[in-house]
Amino acid sequence: MPITNVVQNFQANAKFTTFDTLISTSAPLGAAGVFTSDGDTRFFDRITGTLFADQAGTISIKYSVDGINFDGEQTRAYVASELLCIDTANKARFVRVTFTNGAIAQTVFRLNLLGKN
Numbered sequence: 001m002p003i004t005n006v007v008q009n010f011q012a013n014a015k016f017t018t019f020d021t022l023i024s025t026s027a028p029l030g031a032a033g034v035f036t037s038d039g040d041t042r043f044f045d046r047i048t049g050t051l052f053a054d055q056a057g058t059i060s061i062k063y064s065v066d067g068i069n070f071d072g073e074q075t076r077a078y079v080a081s082e083l084l085c086i087d088t089a090n091k092a093r094f095v096r097v098t099f100t101n102g103a104i105a106q107t108v109f110r111l112n113l114l115g116k117n
Contacts, residue, residue: 022047023097023113028106029057035111036098038067041090044115051084054108057101059084063092070096086113 022039029035041047051059057078062070072091078084078099099111 019048019114019116020044021112022095022115023049023111026110028109029053029099029101030105031101031103033101033105034098035101035109036096038094038096039113039115040067040093041095041115042093044090044117046087046116047090047095047113048087048116049085049113050110051078051086051099051112052081052108052110053078053099053101053106054081055102055104055106056080057099060098060100061086061088062096062098064094064096065092067094070094090115 020043022041023037025035025037047061058075059078060073060075063072064070074088095113097111097113099109
């Protein structure tokens with residue numbers, strides 16, 4: 001098969017996955033500190049990413065169709081020094097992520113969420 005046919009066949013059948021940063025931070029939180037950030041997810045099918053912190057806390061993901069009223073909360077306790085991988089279906093146009101730190105100030109906090117389609 002000529003190379004041009006191979007390239008054309010690849011282009012016709014290729015499904016490219018794209019990622020785009022929705023939310024990203026690496027600023028440690030103080031004792032009982034709270035990080036909250038919103039992201040526009042209208043172009044994405046999934047929300048994926050990672051969380052790592054050296055102190056325990058709670059992560060919450062909420063969804064909104066209008067960017068004002070956030071509902072449908074998913075909450076999970078976070079265990080210190082655990083690499084938490086996040087992968088969830090996109091449920092609305094906007095997402096709000098909140099991390100509430102525990103009683104000890106962090107020295108490490110990394111939260112990165114990507115939109116994926």
